[in-house]
Amino acid sequence: xxxxxxxxxxxxxxxxxxxxxxxxxxxxxxxxxxxxxxxxxxxxxxxxxxxxxxxxxxxxxxxxxxxxxxxxxxxxxxxxxxxxxxxxxxxxxxxxxxxxxxxxxxxxxxxxxxx
Amino acid sequence: xxxxxxxxxxxxxxxxxxxxxxxxxxxxxxxxxxxxxxxxxxxxxxxxxxxxxxxxxxxxxxxxxxxxxxxxxxxxxxxxxxxxxxxxxxxxxxxxxxxxxxxxxxxxxxxxxxxxxxxxxxxxxxxxxxxxxxxxxxxxxxxxxxxxxxxxxxxxxxxxxxxxxxxxxxxxxxxxxxxxxxxxxxxxxxxxxxxxxxxxxxxxxxxxxxxxxxxxxxxxxxxxxxxxxxxxxxxxxxxxxxxxxxxxxxxxxxxxxxxxxxxxxxxxxxxxxxxxxxxxxxxxxxxxxxxxxxxxxxxxxxxxxxxxxxxxxxxxxxxxxxxxxxxxxxxxxxxxxxxxxxxxxxxxxxxxxxxxxxxxxxxxxxxxxxxxxxxxxxxxxxxxxxxxxxxxxxxxxxxxxxxxxxxxxxxxxxxxxxxxxxxxxxxxxxxxxxxxxxxxxxxxxxxxxxxxxxxxxxxxxxxxxxxxxxxxxxxxxxxxxxxxxxxxxxxxxxxxxxxxxxxxxxxxxxxxxxxxxxxxxxxxxxxxxxxxxxxxxxxxxxxxxxxxxxxxxxxxxxxxxxxxxxxxxxxxxxxxxxxxxxxxxxxxxxxxxxxxxxxxxxxxxxxxxxxxxxxxxxxxxxxxxxxxxxxxxxxxxxxxxxxxxxxxxxxxxxxxxxxxxxxxxxxxxxxxxxxxxxxxxxxxxxxxxxxxxxxxxxx
Numbered sequence: 001x002x003x004x005x006x007x008x009x010x011x012x013x014x015x016x017x018x019x020x021x022x023x024x025x026x027x028x029x030x031x032x033x034x035x036x037x038x039x040x041x042x043x044x045x046x047x048x049x050x051x052x053x054x055x056x057x058x059x060x061x062x063x064x065x066x067x068x069x070x071x072x073x074x075x076x077x078x079x080x081x082x083x084x085x086x087x088x089x090x091x092x093x094x095x096x097x098x099x100x101x102x103x104x105x106x107x108x109x110x111x112x113x114x115x
Numbered sequence: 116x117x118x119x120x121x122x123x124x125x126x127x128x129x130x131x132x133x134x135x136x137x138x139x140x141x142x143x144x145x146x147x148x149x150x151x152x153x154x155x156x157x158x159x160x161x162x163x164x165x166x167x168x169x170x171x172x173x174x175x176x177x178x179x180x181x182x183x184x185x186x187x188x189x190x191x192x193x194x195x196x197x198x199x200x201x202x203x204x205x206x207x208x209x210x211x212x213x214x215x216x217x218x219x220x221x222x223x224x225x226x227x228x229x230x231x232x233x234x235x236x237x238x239x240x241x242x243x244x245x246x247x248x249x250x251x252x253x254x255x256x257x258x259x260x261x262x263x264x265x266x267x268x269x270x271x272x273x274x275x276x277x278x279x280x281x282x283x284x285x286x287x288x289x290x291x292x293x294x295x296x297x298x299x300x301x302x303x304x305x306x307x308x309x310x311x312x313x314x315x316x317x318x319x320x321x322x323x324x325x326x327x328x329x330x331x332x333x334x335x336x337x338x339x340x341x342x343x344x345x346x347x348x349x350x351x352x353x354x355x356x357x358x359x360x361x362x363x364x365x366x367x368x369x370x371x372x373x374x375x376x377x378x379x380x381x382x383x384x385x386x387x388x389x390x391x392x393x394x395x396x397x398x399x400x401x402x403x404x405x406x407x408x409x410x411x412x413x414x415x416x417x418x419x420x421x422x423x424x425x426x427x428x429x430x431x432x433x434x435x436x437x438x439x440x441x442x443x444x445x446x447x448x449x450x451x452x453x454x455x456x457x458x459x460x461x462x463x464x465x466x467x468x469x470x471x472x473x474x475x476x477x478x479x480x481x482x483x484x485x486x487x488x489x490x491x492x493x494x495x496x497x498x499x500x501x502x503x504x505x506x507x508x509x510x511x512x513x514x515x516x517x518x519x520x521x522x523x524x525x526x527x528x529x530x531x532x533x534x535x536x537x538x539x540x541x542x543x544x545x546x547x548x549x550x551x552x553x554x555x556x557x558x559x560x561x562x563x564x565x566x567x568x569x570x571x572x573x574x575x576x577x578x579x580x581x582x583x584x585x586x587x588x589x590x591x592x593x594x595x596x597x598x599x600x601x602x603x604x605x606x607x608x609x610x611x612x613x614x615x616x617x618x619x620x621x622x623x624x625x626x627x628x629x630x631x632x633x634x635x636x637x638x639x640x641x642x643x644x645x646x647x648x649x650x651x652x653x654x655x656x657x658x659x660x661x662x663x664x665x666x667x668x669x670x671x672x673x674x675x676x677x678x679x680x681x682x683x684x685x686x687x688x689x690x691x692x693x694x695x696x697x698x699x700x701x702x703x704x705x706x707x708x709x710x711x712x713x714x715x716x717x718x719x720x721x722x723x724x725x726x727x728x729x730x731x732x733x734x735x736x737x738x739x740x741x742x743x744x745x746x747x748x749x750x751x752x753x754x755x756x757x758x759x760x761x762x763x764x765x766x767x768x769x770x771x772x773x774x775x776x777x778x779x780x781x782x783x784x785x786x787x788x789x790x791x792x793x794x795x796x797x798x799x800x801x802x803x804x805x806x807x808x809x810x811x812x813x814x
Contacts, residue, residue: 015181102232
């Protein structure tokens with residue numbers, strides 16, 4: 001699952017991931033992500049921090065503490081400051097990528113998380 | 116009957132309202148409101164429609180862009196290749212529409228900020244492949260400043276290097292927005308852009324712009340900065356200033372002379388920046404120039420110069436800094452000068468203002484001890500084989516951080532309580548008294564002088580700064596010591612006297628009773644002498660010795676008695692005295708018996724053992740003798756007897772009973788009246804109980 005409110009970037013990454021063989025679901029805000037997670041269990045979550053309704057950190061917290069899921073979570077953010085990175089890892093994120101993001105790098109990290 | 120007629124006057128009259136005009140105005144404002152809301156509605160819809168149109172165009176173009184970006188020519192299948200070619204044809208058709216072209220440019224610019232690495236490079240390539248830069252070049256030809264600046268921005272973001280020669284023409288544009296964008300674009304697009312910019316710009320470069328350019332240069336890949344000293348000769352002072360900052364940023368220290376010469380520049384900012392460079396690169400050859408220009412500058416520059424001189428840490432600059440401290444009127448500059456001196460030579464300038472002179476500092480104690488120690492060492496030197504005699508020309512200089520001390524002080528001042536004076540004054544007083552006495556007795560012969568100079572930073576500082584007295588102790592060969600001051604007054608004293616004086620100084624100093632004694636009246640002095648006997652120790656003996664010359668006969672006598680008792684009290688215990696009491700008693704008994712036997716045979720021999728009562732360690736200190744001094748004064752003032760200390764074993768059970776008991780004790784009969792023998796024995800045991808118990812406790 002790919003969660004990002006930036007349509008262009010999400011479309012670009014969606015295309016790249018699909019081309020790499022992944023089945024991708026794109027969500028454009030936090031509400032969509034939550035509603036999607038209520039009924040579905042993705043193999044991996046790639047989420048931006050700054051999103052409408054619920055941020056990527058809130059979603060991480062929701063997945064780890066409420067749904068009690070161990071799904072790998074990769075955080076994407078342009079606000080790659082230390083505080084955000086630490087918060088993400090404390091909440092249970094598996095990886096952190098700063099924007100501008102390299103699609104090739106994202107693919108490698110996804111492969112790593114999915115084993 | 117007539118009623119008085121009432122006349123009504125129109126005091127307030129309503130104005131005539133031109134209703135026609137009002138109607139006209141209402142209609143006019145209604146029309147304006149309709150036009151206003153109509154315009155808002157129209158433009159809102161237009162913008163909404165444009166936004167939705169752009170979004171729909173983006174939805175079509177974005178996947179195409181993704182396809183182009185991630186197309187891999189080598190890996191792709193034939194179908195993919197065909198699809199790619201078809202897409203390319205399709206997109207070229209699409210971008211023939213100006214709107215689509217603008218949207219595509221917008222997409223690529225947006226994506227440029229979101230992606231990195233190879234994808235970004237492909238993005239730039241796609242931009243050029245689709246000839247989107249043509250549109251940006253068209254913008255450069257526009258007469259509107261915002262269009263030109265937008266075009267330059269787009270070309271710069273997409274790294275269209277070919278646009279460099281077009282953009283750099285705008286560096287000296289009279290429109291500041293265009294000019295600033297041109298400067299950034301020029302520096303970004305080509306590495307030599309910074310050189311071109313510094314060569315050609317005629318306008319000022321704002322601080323913000325300098326930061327932006329510096330950021331661009333810092334982020335540029337494989338950028339090798341030019342030698343910026345070339346622009347130190349620019350006629351544009353802003354270029355000079357920026358060049359200095361770049362020199363500092365890139366650590367280019369190859370323009371020492373140029374930078375030093377810029378300290379004499381008319382512009383304050385350039386001067387300040389040049390001084391900053393000098394400090395950073397530690398151009399110590401600039402010292403003369405800095406000192407020369409110092410007095411002509413404002414406080415800001417002066418502070419920078421002082422800071423730079425401090426960073427050089429050259430002791431040769433201290434006189435100049437002291438001159439600044441003396442001559443400068445600005446408080447901050449003066450403070451900075453002192454700070455610089457202390458940076459060069461730590462603790463060269465010591466704090467003097469706002470100090471409480473009555474409080475003795477620790478280091479004064481040390482200096483006092485050092486004085487005694489140094490003289491002591493000098494005197495002991497001949498006995499010590501390892502001791503190297505200092506050269507005769509050297510002299511021990513003892514710097515005293517104090518106000519000048521007059522050697523010819525009146526005798527009245529000597530009677531000042533010594534504890535109220537600083538320690539060095541006490542020493543001086545004491546030495547004075549000795550010197551005066553000694554001068555009256557005999558003249559000291561002039562001799563070859565041994566002197567040791569022990570200079571420390573503080574003493575040498577006082578030579579420079581303050582007129583504080585410096586005492587010089589000169590050691591002569593014939594065991595005479597002379598003390599000279601800076602006023603060249605010389606006082607000489609015999610070494611033996613000095614030794615004696617040392618002992619007295621040391622011992623008096625250690626007596627805790629002396630300060631109290633000096634303040635007390637004669638009665639209190641007597642009480643204090645009692646206290647010395649009880650709680651004093653051998654440190655008080657010299658003090659008691661000094662009291663043997665007291666004017667009061669009683670005190671003098673008592674001092675002698677107390678001293679004698681103290682000496683007895685603190686005589687070292689003999690080996691035999693360390694033996695247990697029983698053994699001692701036995702020894703005494705044996706010796707006395709032996710003596711008796713010897714007396715019988717008439718052999719005259721002294722008995723070595725002392726009576727047990729005279730043993731020093733058997734003296735008991737009673738609690739009542741350890742009463743506080745203030746309490747003693749109170750008792751004496753109110754003519755009271757001190758209360759007996761409470762003894763738990765001497766409690767009277769009942770007054771009547773105790774009275775009977777006393778009577779019975781006084782009576783000669785062994786059995787009191789009214790008591791049986793058993794009762795008597797019981798009460799007798801009861802009464803004797805505390806005594807037996809106490810004896811047990813006392814061993």
